[in-house]
Amino acid sequence: MTEREPAPGDGEVAGGAEVLQDTPHRRIERVGATVRRPAQPWTPAVRALLRHLETVGFRYAPRALGADAVGRETLGYLAGEAGPAGWARIVPDDGLRAFARLLRDYHRAVADFHPAPDLAWCDGSTGRGPRQLVCHGDFGPWNVVWRGGRPVGLLDWDYARPADPRHDIGYALEYAAPARDDAECLRWLAYPKPPDRRRRIEVFAEAYGLDTTEGLVDAIIDAQERTVALVRQLAAAGHQPQADWLADGHLTELTHRTAWTRAHRHLLE
Structure with a gap:
């Protein structure tokens, strides 16, 4: 919601996962070709939106892949500089x-x-x-x-x-x-x-x-x-x-x- 500087731990690799963001309340990891991030109460709405964008061919949005074994939202990884x-x-x-x-x-x-x-x-x-x-x-x-x-x-x-x-x-x-x-x-x-x-x-x-x-x-x-x-x-x-x-x-x-x-x-x- 607002711009941020890199947090301590961003970009580190732990246990086979690359840590993309590591803040007290939001740890985001890359695992292979996927990104794992904490689910929110509004995640089902966002998931429906991303699936619509995939259906209409909007290639800039990550693919919504559901949840992993520990309940984290799983998305397709978008390679590049951000x-x-x-x-x-x-x-x-x-x-x-x-x-x-x-x-x-x-x-x-x-x-x-x-x-x-x-x-x-x-x-x-x-x-x-x-x-x-x-x-x-x-x-x-x-x-x-x-x-x-x-x-x-x-x-x-x-x-x-x-x-x-x-x-x-x-x-x-x-x-x-x-x-x-x-x-x-x-x-x-x-x-x-x-x-x-x-x-x-x-x-x-x-x-x-x-x-x-x-x-x-x-x-x-x-x-x-x-x-x-x-x-x-x-x-x-x-x-x-x-x-x-x-x-x-x-x-x-x-x-x-x-x-x-x-x-x-x-x-x-």
């Missing part, structure tokens, strides 16, 4: 366009997916509204798998849920514009100079297929606010890592990001 390295991939215009087109292609693939009414998503919602589709919910550069300079996969579907497609667009643009100050862009996000955020939003919008950028800054702010609300909701229900994020003050950081976007929207539109 995680923090993804930030640098969307700095050039070609990478930015590829990022936008991946989201466009996902939205097209999911447009006719109507989840069964008994499937509940991470926010507790069921069904799908008339102007909604099942958004990815966490479409950030760290969740895209890259190979040879092009996207080949899309990871981490835990926050998929029904919403207006502009939620995914606004969420992606927070990181693609990006809605960050110049110092962070230069020091952490691989920009060689301060980004022209307005132009980057135009490039993203054109590649996605939008006719206008009108309303996209509001979409960014709305996505930021909804992220805060979802983290708070999941934390209140005792889910991890959101409960720890709340205890550690991470929501304050997320709220500050929204305030930055509001105060600097002149850089974005």
